Amino acid sequence: MSDSGDVFEIHLRWGDMDALGHINNVQIARLFEQARVECFNRWFGNARRGIHLLVARQEIEYVSILHYSTDPVRIVCSISAVGRSSFEFGYELLDPKGTVCALAETTVVIMTAEGKPAPIPDEVRTILADHRGGPVPFRRRRGATD
Amino acid sequence: MSDSGDVFEIHLRWGDMDALGHINNVQIARLFEQARVECFNRWFGNARRGIHLLVARQEIEYVSILHYSTDPVRIVCSISAVGRSSFEFGYELLDPKGTVCALAETTVVIMTAEGKPAPIPDEVRTILADHRGGPVPFRRRRGATD
Amino acid sequence: MSDSGDVFEIHLRWGDMDALGHINNVQIARLFEQARVECFNRWFGNARRGIHLLVARQEIEYVSILHYSTDPVRIVCSISAVGRSSFEFGYELLDPKGTVCALAETTVVIMTAEGKPAPIPDEVRTILADHRGGPVPFRRRRGATD
Amino acid sequence: MSDSGDVFEIHLRWGDMDALGHINNVQIARLFEQARVECFNRWFGNARRGIHLLVARQEIEYVSILHYSTDPVRIVCSISAVGRSSFEFGYELLDPKGTVCALAETTVVIMTAEGKPAPIPDEVRTILADHRGGPVPFRRRRGATD
Numbered sequence: 308m309s310d311s312g313d314v315f316e317i318h319l320r321w322g323d324m325d326a327l328g329h330i331n332n333v334q335i336a337r338l339f340e341q342a343r344v345e346c347f348n349r350w351f352g353n354a355r356r357g358i359h360l361l362v363a364r365q366e367i368e369y370v371s372i373l374h375y376s377t378d379p380v381r382i383v384c385s386i387s388a389v390g391r392s393s394f395e396f397g398y399e400l401l402d403p404k405g406t407v408c409a410l411a412e413t414t415v416v417i418m419t420a421e422g423k424p425a426p427i428p429d430e431v432r433t434i435l436a437d438h439r440g441g442p443v444p445f446r447r448r449r450g451a452t453d
Numbered sequence: 454m455s456d457s458g459d460v461f462e463i464h465l466r467w468g469d470m471d472a473l474g475h476i477n478n479v480q481i482a483r484l485f486e487q488a489r490v491e492c493f494n495r496w497f498g499n500a501r502r503g504i505h506l507l508v509a510r511q512e513i514e515y516v517s518i519l520h521y522s523t524d525p526v527r528i529v530c531s532i533s534a535v536g537r538s539s540f541e542f543g544y545e546l547l548d549p550k551g552t553v554c555a556l557a558e559t560t561v562v563i564m565t566a567e568g569k570p571a572p573i574p575d576e577v578r579t580i581l582a583d584h585r586g587g588p589v590p591f592r593r594r595r596g597a598t599d
Numbered sequence: 600m601s602d603s604g605d606v607f608e609i610h611l612r613w614g615d616m617d618a619l620g621h622i623n624n625v626q627i628a629r630l631f632e633q634a635r636v637e638c639f640n641r642w643f644g645n646a647r648r649g650i651h652l653l654v655a656r657q658e659i660e661y662v663s664i665l666h667y668s669t670d671p672v673r674i675v676c677s678i679s680a681v682g683r684s685s686f687e688f689g690y691e692l693l694d695p696k697g698t699v700c701a702l703a704e705t706t707v708v709i710m711t712a713e714g715k716p717a718p719i720p721d722e723v724r725t726i727l728a729d730h731r732g733g734p735v736p737f738r739r740r741r742g743a744t745d
Numbered sequence: 746m747s748d749s750g751d752v753f754e755i756h757l758r759w760g761d762m763d764a765l766g767h768i769n770n771v772q773i774a775r776l777f778e779q780a781r782v783e784c785f786n787r788w789f790g791n792a793r794r795g796i797h798l799l800v801a802r803q804e805i806e807y808v809s810i811l812h813y814s815t816d817p818v819r820i821v822c823s824i825s826a827v828g829r830s831s832f833e834f835g836y837e838l839l840d841p842k843g844t845v846c847a848l849a850e851t852t853v854v855i856m857t858a859e860g861k862p863a864p865i866p867d868e869v870r871t872i873l874a875d876h877r878g879g880p881v882p883f884r885r886r887r888g889a890t891d
Contacts, residue, residue: 318756321782322625322775326616326667332508333486333614336479337760344759345815362478364593366512375618377783388596395596414593442596447510447560449595450534450541450588464610467636468629468771472762472813479760483614490613491669521764523637624800625778628771654770656885658804680888687888706885734888739802739852741887742826742833742880 311440312385312399313349315342319375330373336365339398339411342382346396350434357420358431363393364414368445371408378403385440392417392424394435397443412443457586458531458545459495461488465521476519485513485544485557488528492542496580503566504577509539510560514591517554524549531586538563538570540581543589558589604677604691604732605641607634611667622665631659631690631703634674638688642726649712650723655685656706660737663700670695677732684709684716686727689735704735750823750837750878751787753780757813768811777805777836777849780820784834788872795858796869801831802852806883809846816841823878830855830862832873835881850881 317338325331330338347360373380380400387397393416400409419425427435463484471477476484493506519526526546533543539562546555565571573581609630617623622630639652665672672692679689685708692701711717719727755776763769768776785798811818818838825835831854838847857863865873 320775320779322617322623322778324618325614326618326620328618331614332511333479333482336482337758340479340760341758348815362515364512364514364591365478366510366595368510369508377786412595445510445595449512449558449591466629466633468632468763468769470764471760472764472766474764477760483612486614487612494669523640624803625771625774628774632771654807656804656806656883657770658802658887660802661800704887737802737887741804741850741883 312383312397313346313438315345315382315384316379317341317382318379319373319377321375324375330375332367332369335369335373335400335409336367336411338380338382338400339365339367339409339413342384342398343396343413346384350438351431358428359418359420359422361416361418362413363416365411366445367409367411368447369409370446371402371406373400373402373408376403380408384438386435386438387412387440387442389427389432389435389439392426394427397440399443410443410445412445458529458543459492459584461491461528461530462525463487463528464525465519465523467521470521476521478513478515481515481519481546481555482511482513482557484526484528484546485511485555485559488530488544489542489559492530496584497577504574505564505566505568507562507564508559509562511557512591513555513557514593515555516592517548517552519546519548519554522549526554530584532581532584533558533586533588535573535578535581535585538572540573543586545589556589556591558591604675604689605638605730607637607674607676608671609633609674610671611665611669613667616667622667624659624661627661627665627692627701628657628659628703630672630674630692631657631701631705634676634690635688635705638676642730643723650720651710651712651714653708653710654705655708657703658737659701659703660739661701662738663694663698665692665694665700668695672700676730678727678730679704679732679734681719681724681727681731684718686719689732691735702735702737704737750821750835751784751876753783753820753822754817755779755820756817757811757815759813762813768813770805770807773807773811773838773847774803774805774849776818776820776838777803777847777851780822780836781834781851784822788876789869796866797856797858797860799854799856800851801854803849804883805847805849806885807847808884809840809844811838811840811846814841818846822876824873824876825850825878825880827865827870827873827877830864832865835878837881848881848883850883
């Protein structure tokens, strides 16, 4: 997956660390949020006008501890699935040395102004198709504890 | 699931809201983190001495928008699965009116001091069994966009 | 100052700690923000309709390290000065044992809808007068390093 | 002050905004923290070994609303005062257009390993002298509401 997809450099903050001395799990969700916001801005620009997006689900796999660094992490973003009114946004977070530290997938639902799910507009569907990548290479899955 | 499980009242902060004017998705992960920390303190107490826990995966389903309120949310916690060296911690977040706003499941791995996965100690396994609940009632699942 | 003033119990979060293992300085500003928001809600209620408040200055003295606890901190709030279009909001943060950990003062400016400073409306001035306390007992001051 | 001093580019995050739709006051303290951490790393490097620094006071003047942008802000840092066991660290935050949005000053105390204030070591004092700037150009001051 890291071979394809749009790459965003996201800067860590010292304050992203928690009492364990490494980047906090919740702050990793913050880094993914930032990559998603920047990615949507890049992809949709004007096409996003009047379209409301809702985060309906998010799954993060924490693969390797992320240490604070003044060098930015890289987050690789692509579309991992497209449905009728929702799509899956996949990401891979690599530390400055290139180690995959976290994987994530976010289910994004297209909403009407009234707050109901709406079919993905053709203009958006085309953009999503242009950025289609493979499935997020999760190793773990729900309920399959070992 | 909300019928059983330990309940934690978690207070929202005005600063948990984002520019959309409701509680931010990432901050909802922060609320789940707080419930998990308080729950582990309650359950494990001394039994936790020398045991290292690692968050390996987390999935959150955002069911309903959570609005800021000075009344606390309630987070109901229970164990949704137990494996050899890991377990699944399930939660349900209800707003002050009792509406389910988010569901979550966290895969927690037992680690040795050297950072390797270790079998769940018997003492911990007994505690987990005492707090066993049903599966988290997710409606969405990975890659199954509609 | 802790003898008078409105008291707010604010709950800490495990995630408020930083890599030094105690409540982060910036998160202490977050706790003060939360007390201020709750205090304004209590004092102003309807009187606040149409009034815009702007934080123009904030000073925090960190007196004693604040440790994480599941018991809430107490923040005592009162008005430390009133001017023509602005007022000073003073606070004292005490940990669960009653130790003063931080003092703060926030300059709040009354703004018109157009974003210009406006005289404090009489209705607001009366409320501020009702909650007038002494000066914040800062021990340090700007430029007076020892 | 912005003429002299070390400059750090700090990246904003979408999540730094609050419900008012601009960068939250507390998050501005987070940006200053990040600049200070990066600045101390640059200035002190090895000289910092064994030296404990404590933030004892911080004052921020919010001059102009800071809007979210993918372009970084610039924070200009210098030393505004030096005492026996503490010094004042001054900053100026400029948005991507060059508008001064916030000024800040932090009182930093040198601590022994036992947690007592200690005289500033000569090696540190020399570094501070090398980065000496003018006073932070605050327009407001404590208790002087208008």
